[in-house]
Amino acid sequence: MALKVVALVGGVGGAKLADGLARLLPPDNLTVVVNTADDFKHLGLHISPDLDTVIYTLAGLAHPQRGWGRADESWNFLETLRTLGGPDWFQLGDKDLALHIERTRRLARGETLSQITANLASRLGVKPRVLPMSDDPVRTVVLTEDGELPFQTYFVARRCEPRVRGFRFEGAEHARPAPGVLEALREADWVVLGPSNPWVSLDPILAVPGLREEVRARAVCGVSPILGGRALKGPAAKMFAELGVQPSALAVAGHYADLLQLFAIDELDRSLAAEIEALGVQTLVIDIRMPDAAARARVARCLLDSMAERVQGEGVV
Amino acid sequence: MALKVVALVGGVGGAKLADGLARLLPPDNLTVVVNTADDFKHLGLHISPDLDTVIYTLAGLAHPQRGWGRADESWNFLETLRTLGGPDWFQLGDKDLALHIERTRRLARGETLSQITANLASRLGVKPRVLPMSDDPVRTVVLTEDGELPFQTYFVARRCEPRVRGFRFEGAEHARPAPGVLEALREADWVVLGPSNPWVSLDPILAVPGLREEVRARAVCGVSPILGGRALKGPAAKMFAELGVQPSALAVAGHYADLLQLFAIDELDRSLAAEIEALGVQTLVIDIRMPDAAARARVARCLLDSMAERVQGEGVV
Numbered sequence: 250m251a252l253k254v255v256a257l258v259g260g261v262g263g264a265k266l267a268d269g270l271a272r273l274l275p276p277d278n279l280t281v282v283v284n285t286a287d288d289f290k291h292l293g294l295h296i297s298p299d300l301d302t303v304i305y306t307l308a309g310l311a312h313p314q315r316g317w318g319r320a321d322e323s324w325n326f327l328e329t330l331r332t333l334g335g336p337d338w339f340q341l342g343d344k345d346l347a348l349h350i351e352r353t354r355r356l357a358r359g360e361t362l363s364q365i366t367a368n369l370a371s372r373l374g375v376k377p378r379v380l381p382m383s384d385d386p387v388r389t390v391v392l393t394e395d396g397e398l399p400f401q402t403y404f405v406a407r408r409c410e411p412r413v414r415g416f417r418f419e420g421a422e423h424a425r426p427a428p429g430v431l432e433a434l435r436e437a438d439w440v441v442l443g444p445s446n447p448w449v450s451l452d453p454i455l456a457v458p459g460l461r462e463e464v465r466a467r468a469v470c471g472v473s474p475i476l477g478g479r480a481l482k483g484p485a486a487k488m489f490a491e492l493g494v495q496p497s498a499l500a501v502a503g504h505y506a507d508l509l510q511l512f513a514i515d516e517l518d519r520s521l522a523a524e525i526e527a528l529g530v531q532t533l534v535i536d537i538r539m540p541d542a543a544a545r546a547r548v549a550r551c552l553l554d555s556m557a558e559r560v561q562g563e564g565v566v
Numbered sequence: 567m568a569l570k571v572v573a574l575v576g577g578v579g580g581a582k583l584a585d586g587l588a589r590l591l592p593p594d595n596l597t598v599v600v601n602t603a604d605d606f607k608h609l610g611l612h613i614s615p616d617l618d619t620v621i622y623t624l625a626g627l628a629h630p631q632r633g634w635g636r637a638d639e640s641w642n643f644l645e646t647l648r649t650l651g652g653p654d655w656f657q658l659g660d661k662d663l664a665l666h667i668e669r670t671r672r673l674a675r676g677e678t679l680s681q682i683t684a685n686l687a688s689r690l691g692v693k694p695r696v697l698p699m700s701d702d703p704v705r706t707v708v709l710t711e712d713g714e715l716p717f718q719t720y721f722v723a724r725r726c727e728p729r730v731r732g733f734r735f736e737g738a739e740h741a742r743p744a745p746g747v748l749e750a751l752r753e754a755d756w757v758v759l760g761p762s763n764p765w766v767s768l769d770p771i772l773a774v775p776g777l778r779e780e781v782r783a784r785a786v787c788g789v790s791p792i793l794g795g796r797a798l799k800g801p802a803a804k805m806f807a808e809l810g811v812q813p814s815a816l817a818v819a820g821h822y823a824d825l826l827q828l829f830a831i832d833e834l835d836r837s838l839a840a841e842i843e844a845l846g847v848q849t850l851v852i853d854i855r856m857p858d859a860a861a862r863a864r865v866a867r868c869l870l871d872s873m874a875e876r877v878q879g880e881g882v883v
Contacts, residue, residue, distance in 0.1 A: 292667050293610060293674060323642045329664035333689050335671065343660040347646035350609050354652065357610060372650050 251278045252438040252556055257382075257464070259284045259450020260299045261316040261482045262474050263443025264306035265539040267377070269549030270441070271307055272542070276376035280433035281307070284445070285362065285381045286389040286418055286453035289401045291339050294349040295356055298401075299450065300366055300381060301348060308373040313541075316482055318345050338406055363427040378429065382454045385424040389449050390417040400449060409484040413491045416448055421456040434463040439556045442471035444537065446485040447504045448492075461508075470511035470556060472537055472548065473498035477517040481538065497521060502530050511559065513537055513552060568595045569755040569873055574699075574781070576601045576767020577616045578633040578799050579791055580760025581623035582856040584694070586866030587758070588624055589859070593693035597750035598624070601762070602679065602698045603706040603735055603770035606718045608656050611666040612673055615718075616767065617683055617698060618665060625690040630858075633799055635662050655723055680744040695746065699771045702741040706766050707734040717766060726801040730808045733765055738773040751780040756873045759788035761854065763802040764821045765809075778825075787828035787873060789854055789865065790815035794834040798855065814838060819847050828876065830854055830869060 251274050256267050258281060267281045284299045298317065305311035305319055312320045322342035331337045341349070348369060355365045361384040370379045389400040393411035403409060434440065445451050455461040475498050480486040486496035494500045498514040499521045505512075506528040513533040514521060522532040533555050539545045568591050573584050575598060584598045598620055605614045615634065622628035622636055629637045639659035648654045658666070665686060672682045678701040687696045706717040710728035720726060751757065762768050772778040792815050797803040803813035811817045815831040819842045822829075829842055830850040839849040850872050856862045 292671050323640055323660065325640045325660035326643065326664050326667075329661040330668060333664055333668045333686055335664065335668040343640065343642035343663075344646040346660075346663070347643050347650055347652065350643075351647060351650045351652040354609050369650055 251275055252553060252560065253278050253436055254439050254441055254553075254556075255280045255282060255433050255437040255467075256441040256443055257282050257284075257445075257451055257454050258299070258303060258443035259287075259445035260302040262472075262539075263299075263445035263450065264303045264311070265545050266441070266443045266472055266548060267303060268306050268542070269539065269545030269547075270553070271377045272546045273549050273553055274377070276378075279377035280429070280437075281377055281379045282382055282427075282430055282433070282454060283379060284450045284454050285383060286387045286421075286456075287400050287404075287449070288386070288388070289399065291401075292336070292341075293353070294346075295353045296339070296349050297352070297362070297366075297381070300362075300379070301345070303379055304348075304366070304370050304373060304375055307370070307375040307377065307379065310373065318342050339401070361427075363429065378433070380429050380433070381427050382430065382460070383424040383457050384427050385420060387421045387424045387453055387457065388419040389453055390419055391449070392417060404484075409487060413448075413488050415492070416452065418453045418456045421453065422458065424457045426457050426460050431459060431463055434460075434467060437467055438560055440464050440467045440469045441552065442469065442505060442508070444472040444474040444481060446474060446480070446483055446488070447501055448485065448488050451505075465508055468510050468556070468559065469505075469508045470513070470533075470552060471501070471505060471509050472513040472552070473501050473515065473518070475501055476515040476537060499524050502528055506530060511555060513548070513555075568592055569870060569877065570595050570753055571756050571758055571870075571873075572597045572599060572750050572754040572784075573758040573760055574599050574762075574768055574771050575616070575620060575760035576604075576762035577619040579789075579856075580616075580762035580767065581620045581628070582862050583758070583760045583789055583865060584620060585623050585859070586856065586862030586864075587870070588694045589863045590866050590870060591694070593695075596694035597746070597754075598694055598696045599699055599744075599747055599750070599771060600696060601767045601770050602700060603704045603738075603773075604717050604721075604766070605703070605705070606716065608718075609653070609658075610670070611663075612670045613656075613666050614669070614679070614683075614698070617679075617696070618662070620696055621665075621683070621687050621690060621692055624687070624692040624694065624696065627690065635659050656718070678744075680746065695750070697744050697746050697750070699744060699747065699777070700741040700774050701744050702737060704738045704741045704770055704774065705736040706770055707736055708766070709734060721801075726804060730765075730805050732809070733769065735770045735773045738770065739775065741774045743774050743777050747774075748776060748780055751777075751784060754784055755877055757781050757784045757786045758869065759786065759822060759825070761789040761791040761798060763791060763797070763800055763805070764818055765802065765805050768822075782825055785827050785873070785876065786822075786825045787830070787850075787869060788818070788822060788826050789830040789869070790818050790832065790835070792818055793832040793854060816841050819845055823847060828872060830865070830872075
């Protein structure tokens with residue numbers, strides 16, 4: 250019997266791990282719960298960057314390097330928008346635009362984000378269940394030395410330059426987990442925290458009332474988004490440093506010590522294993538980089554084997 | 567001294583004549599007032615089909631045959647939208663989409679349609695002034711044997727099939743002419759009624775309160791949209807027939823007999839000249855087809871010469 254797994258993820262790294270898991274688990278055994286606190290309105294469109302990255306990655310449509318958008322894309326819309334003097338700072342490919350426009354149209358008709366996500370993912374051939382963390386709006390606000398910035402302003406327009414002092418997840422206190430999220434967690438053998446940014450990808454998910462408690466009640470494993478002191482992608486390491494914490498796999502394990510039973514770190518970080526274990530978190534030392542599909546499957550295989558062992562052998566669950 | 571001309575137009579035919587006039591008149595001497603009663607919301611976007619056709623035509627970007635959209639276009643958005651199960655009945659090219667999205671964005675910010683039109687036209691290199699007939703919403707409703715249909719439903723979705731019983735221009739009674747329209751008419755030596763559909767392109771413009779009176783006070787010439795009993799493009803002839811009027815250049819002249827001093831008809835319709843003149847409308851018998859840029863300029867040249875003659879010679883103005 251395959252394990253039942255719920256993966257909590259943000260964009261790129263989490264999407265890759267979800268793809269690895271999807272290559273090994275029966276579709277019914279995997280639910281991917283995605284951060285929506287990066288969602289924003291642009292050109293009147295509802296854009297869900299992490300949901301899009303997860304859907305495109307699971308559909309095999311994602312750009313292999315860029316970390317956003319589709320591989321086979323054209324840019325005629327954006328080039329024309331630039332000619333017309335429109336705001337062109339957010340990259341929108343012609344095909345990608347169809348997803349945003351269709352999502353926005355259906356939201357305006359009263360469909361929920363989770364209904365729309367399920368339908369669009371299925372139309373693109375995605376097999377595992379993909380759920381937004383919530384159908385209610387939660388928005389990450391980055392508290393910086395330049396004041397409070399909406400996440401996309403901080404991330405895209407300001408290129409993560411302003412020093413970070415903290416984060417706020419606007420609307421989180423009133424958000425309800427999307428239909429299916431709590432149910433999937435309750436049925437899960439393991440919850441996997443993707444190698445996603447703890448501050449702005451996983452914390453917002455765990456800030457949805459009820460979610461953190463449900464995760465804590467399960468067996469939880471994670472994969473470090475930091476390797477050799479640097480984030481595999483994005484500003485996670487910079488954020489740790491600016492918040493006064495030495496960025497490392499240990500720092501991430503510490504951030505989630507109350508949740509984690511098992512944490513996969515890179516071979517480069519083998520020397521941190523003892524300190525992580527001292528937090529009460531078992532370590533799995535592997536090559537955590539996922540440059541291609543084979544690597545995604547390999548990392549997922551290591552995790553699943555380790556989880557299965559612990560379910561049968563050590564009685565963590 | 568070049569004449570000052572205001573052209574009232576719908577889409578294709580009117581846009582071609584406006585382009586012919588723009589090739590001959592100094593930009594300051596030509597104002598093009600465009601029907602906006604075909605405007606509609608689609609996928610959350612404000613679409614102005616006639617304004618778009620006029621702008622693309624004057625910018626030299628229009629598709630030479632199709633009568634809508636751009637010549638050099640790609641369709642990746644629409645193909646992806648179809649994959650996602652979105653409504654794909656209205657043709658939206660990737661570049662065309664930028665115009666709709668940018669217009670919609672600026673409308674949402676509180677800019678008026680006429681401000682936006684002026685700016686977008688100028689960015690695409692259009693020299694003459696292009697004005698929507700009104701910044702207020704006016705919507706053509708087609709009264710058919712199948713009930714009332716919004717114009718785009720009748721025109722695109724139903725392919726003009728239901729028999730027409732009449733038309734209603736919703737909102738017209740409260741609409742104000744867009745800023746600059748009445749001023750341009752007051753300064754005009756001649757008003758030109760484009761070879762546009764009388765029922766659904768020109769009548770809505772003339773239904774904006776104050777506009778018809780101002781046009782009637784000027785010297786007015788027109789170009790027939792009907793040639794040998796058939797419309798050059800679109801459902802004009804079919805509409806005349808369903809409303810019980812034999813479709814012909816004579817029928818169009820009769821429709822506007824209270825406004826017209828001069829009416830250009832095709833050589834094919836020479837036999838109708840006497841009957842049109844009996845309505846008190848002088849005729850100009852020329853080749854009114856405009857298959858290419860040279861033909862547009864030729865038709866415009868015939869009109870302008872004839873108008874100039876009448877300004878100087880016969881004292882119509």
